[in-house]
Amino acid sequence: MEHFYQLGWTLDSAGGASGEAYMAEQDGRKLFLKRNSSPFLAALSAEGIVPKLVWTKRIETGEVVTAQHWKNGRSLTHEEMYSQRVAKLLKKIHQSKPLLTMLKRMEMKPMYPELLLKKINSSLSRQVLTHHVIRRALTYLEDHMPNLDPRFYTVCHGDVNHNNWLLSDQDELFLVDWEGAMIADPAIDLGMIMYTYQQGDLFEAWLKEYGAELTIDLQKRMKWYTIIQAIAMVEWYEEKNRYQDMNEWIQFLNGVLHQNPFI
Numbered sequence: 116m117e118h119f120y121q122l123g124w125t126l127d128s129a130g131g132a133s134g135e136a137y138m139a140e141q142d143g144r145k146l147f148l149k150r151n152s153s154p155f156l157a158a159l160s161a162e163g164i165v166p167k168l169v170w171t172k173r174i175e176t177g178e179v180v181t182a183q184h185w186k187n188g189r190s191l192t193h194e195e196m197y198s199q200r201v202a203k204l205l206k207k208i209h210q211s212k213p214l215l216t217m218l219k220r221m222e223m224k225p226m227y228p229e230l231l232l233k234k235i236n237s238s239l240s241r242q243v244l245t246h247h248v249i250r251r252a253l254t255y256l257e258d259h260m261p262n263l264d265p266r267f268y269t270v271c272h273g274d275v276n277h278n279n280w281l282l283s284d285q286d287e288l289f290l291v292d293w294e295g296a297m298i299a300d301p302a303i304d305l306g307m308i309m310y311t312y313q314q315g316d317l318f319e320a321w322l323k324e325y326g327a328e329l330t331i332d333l334q335k336r337m338k339w340y341t342i343i344q345a346i347a348m349v350e351w352y353e354e355k356n357r358y359q360d361m362n363e364w365i366q367f368l369n370g371v372l373h374q375n376p377f378i
Contacts, residue, residue, distance in 0.1 A: 138185060145185035152181040155296055158217040164208060165289050166281075188283035196277050196312040200288050202324035208290065209269040209301045218270060218298055225268050226299040228261050231343055235350070243346075243353050248369045252342050255372060261336040263300045271299045273344075275307055306337030307344060310371050335378045341371050 126148070129136040135150040146169060160168035160183070169182040195201070208214065236253070243249055272279070273295035281289040297303075305325070309318045319329045327333065345368040352361035 139182070146182040147185050149181050149183075150178050152179065153293065153296070154221065155214075155217055155293060156181055156183075158214055159293060162207070162211055162214060164204070164214075165291055165293070166283075186281060186283040186285075186287070186289070188281050188287075191277040191280040191282060193277060193312050194314070195282075196280075196308060197314060197317045197321045199321075199324050201280065201308075202321050204288055204290060205275070205304060206325045208272065209304070211270060214270040215298065218296065223296075223298055225265050226297045226303075227265070228300075228339065232256050232260070235343055235346055239346070239350055240353060243350055246365060248365050248372070249346060249349065252346055252368055252372060256339065256343060259335065259339055259378075261300060261302070261339050263302070263336060267300075268298050269301045271297050271301060271303050273297055273299075273303065275304045276311065300336055300340065302333060302336035303340040303344070305333070306339075306341035309337055310341045310367075310374070331378065334375060338371065338375060338378060342368065345371060 124139045124141045126137045126139050129138045129147060137148045139146045139148045147166065152171075156165065157168055157171070159165045166183045166186045169184060171179060171181050173179050191198075191201070235256075239249070272290060272293065274292065275290070279290060279292045281291050283289070305322070305327075308321075312318075322329055345364055348364045349361050349368065352358070352364060
């Protein structure tokens with residue numbers, strides 16, 4: 116990001132797993148800069164899902180840098196995940212025709228359950244595969260493959276945990292970090308909310324705000340996708356040698372497997 120230092124900007128890391136995000140400041144103006152963002156960002160900005168895109172530039176290194184308005188704010192709490200606002204914003208995302216059209220223009224293919232399972236099976240290390248919870252989870256995935264008509268697939272975020280929801284100081288709600296965006300069964304987002312932020316019967320009421328009913332079919336699909344996402348998280352933390360986090364995800368996975376045992 117030497118290019119921006121030369122133009123008089125001060126840069127500070129804005130965190131994130133990629134290490135490619137920065138807060139840039141010049142003469143009291145703040146921007147959120149990111150290298151190699153997806154072209155999808157422009158569509159998300161136009162829909163008001165993420166902070167407004169200011170510009171996109173290709174710099175001397177050939178990298179593309181995007182700038183968005185900097186928003187002071189905070190992540191949502193666990194309790195706020197069952198708010199009406201979260202339900203309505205996720206509904207807007209899942210029902211957005213412009214977002215879906217943009218991903219299709221980018222030639223993104225739908226993420227069918229068979230593809231997700233094939234991908235996870237081919238990537239797991241021997242250490243992860245030997246764990247009895249992982250083996251039981253993989254057997255469950257093989258035996259309970261979802262079957263939603265792809266015509267009902269939507270734009271999905273893929274990682275809707277509370278840290279990716281930004282509530283600005285101006286009381287604006289955004290869903291950020293869209294690197295894992297996909298065209299898929301919306302149950303892939305709904306399931307992680309239900310299993311991660313369980314608060315009694317609140318999910319069913321929250322789901323009505325979202326615009327859906329808690330049918331047996333939806334429960335089965337949510338469980339399936341939550342299990343495969345949890346396995347992916349176990350794999351990710353194992354690769355990073357973060358074994359405490361890996362074990363926490365194995366415990367989470369074991370809990371999901373034991374819930375709703377008849378689906």
